[in-house]
Amino acid sequence: MVLPFLLLADAAWAGELAIVNARIHPSPDAQPIAKGTVLVRDGKLVQVGTDVAVPDGAEVIDAEGGSVVAGFWNSHAHILPLPLSEATARSPAELAFALRRMFAHWGFTTVFDIASFPPGNAATLRKRIAAGEVAGPSLLTVDMPFFPADGTPSYVKDLLESMAAPSAEVATASEARERARRQLAEGADGVKLFIGAIVDDGTGVRLMDLEIVRAVVDEAHRAGKPAFAHPTTMEGIELALAGGIDVLAHPTPASGPWSAELARRLVDGDVALTPTLQLFEIEVRKENAPETVVEEVAGIVQQQLRLFHEAGGQVLFGTDIGYIDQADTSREFELMAGAGMDWRAILASLTTTPARRFGQHARKGRIEAGMDADLVVLGSDPADDLRAFSNVRYTVRGGEVIHPAPWHRP
Known part of the structure; x- marks a missing residue:
């Protein structure tokens, strides 16, 4: 009975969240921001830069030594794999665990399922994620x-x-x-x-x-x-x-x-x-x-x-x-x-x-005010070492931390 309660704790991070001491890459072709802060409120990016005040009561992630990308x-x-192929019957904890292992652990905040069975299953999973019942990435499906x-x-x-x-x-x-x-x-x-x-x-x-x-x-x-x-x-x-x-x-x-x-x-x-x-x-x-x-x-x-x-x-x-x-x-x-x-x-x-x-450039893919708060905090900088792309400290989707699990956070 502990897992569902702890999974629901993710939702508490969807209010105000500040990522500080970060080397921020706003987009692939932009100049990085050194020692910057990203401020998130209600699932959106509200401020990005070096002169951002962190509100009292905001959750804070210290990205010291790491970098932040979209x-x-x-x-x-x-x-296709169990338990995801049984999206109607499986518990939020089971589904969230599988989604974290496959996707959130590696920084994925949006996933395109390009063929799955049974019919309608991926759409059911998408609805459960969108409703906040299951912690996971935004899901598209064919x-x-x-x-x-x-x-x-x-x-x-x-x-x-x-x-x-x-x-x-x-x-x-x-x-x-x-x-x-x-x-x-x-x-x-x-x-x-x-x-x-x-x-x-x-x-x-x-x-x-x-x-x-x-x-x-x-x-x-x-x-x-x-x-x-x-x-x-x-x-x-x-x-x-x-x-x-x-x-x-x-x-x-x-x-x-x-x-x-x-x-x-x-x-x-x-x-x-x-x-x-x-x-x-x-x-x-x-x-x-x-x-x-x-x-x-x-x-x-x-x-x-x-x-x-x-x-x-x-x-x-x-x-x-x-x-x-x-x-x-x-x-x-x-x-x-x-x-x-x-x-x-x-x-x-x-x-x-x-x-x-896929028609979502107006709200995804970059780190700037007004965009969806989909972020990855990396343990190092991919500009220095490509291995940084797989060294994911935190994955944030819509202002909600979906990796690591609440009980693994420092």
Whole structure:
């Protein structure tokens, strides 16, 4: 009976909160503020600078030796594991603990679930978080994904059968359009298409019909929402470009190195990319491949990210947590740096770029008065050492400290 009471103690931090002695990075391209203070009131940033008076009675976080950045976005996650997949039945304590382990511990204040089951579950979790019942990040969701006919990916078949989940396959453009329209009307924040689905029937990759892609994307764009795609192959990328996809959920190591011309076409098509580089190391190691193969695959996806970034592409940070179990973000940052992204570019992928891409730039992604109080207090400065991005002392979402847990705070 202790955990629920302590979780509710988070709400007490949502009044006035001051973060002091901080090296503040207001945005990726802004000059830092040394020994600054961030003042939060009622979930909003009210003052940022070196001459900020801390009100009597405000909760205070001393960031001495550390830095403060805007709250992180995880633009590729899945609300699939227990207990999160049972958002209606599970207690606030259980849900908050899982959300903290997967997200808040690593600085994520906004999470985009880009495919989960059962239908409506992520939306239920979102409502419980928004109501203040569960401490956690702001949650966006595409709800159920769209698979090609006879194209449920082999690696999720057992999971979906264990959930008794309905089929996510679509066989015709009209069927796909109707489901997309329904999911969006019921509150989905976008759509996700497996335009290249890996199946185990000997064919390798099942491609989605272009007319189905266009039907789903058209419905998303009509509602002002983004369309994500899992491409898998070069053919999948061509379908994404032809169908008007907004975000590639992964690069495509199976297709080999990208050309500069392809990177330019993606940028010209206003297609963003979520690299998920660590995912491919994890997947190759699952097959007991030798480390030389792991290194080869990692090198391919880093080359693809490098070309895309150099071409001016919009990179969105994402981990695929929920499909993989690795919550620690440090390896992903290391791989992104190895692909040529400096700390400012990585910070943009975590903050300003997703805020702009998903229509929330007016209130998220930067540290300035009037913005939502989504903040991360880091133990050191990423300008000095990229490992700082994973050294999270505190995560603040809407003025509420969601990491560390109340009983772990100094």
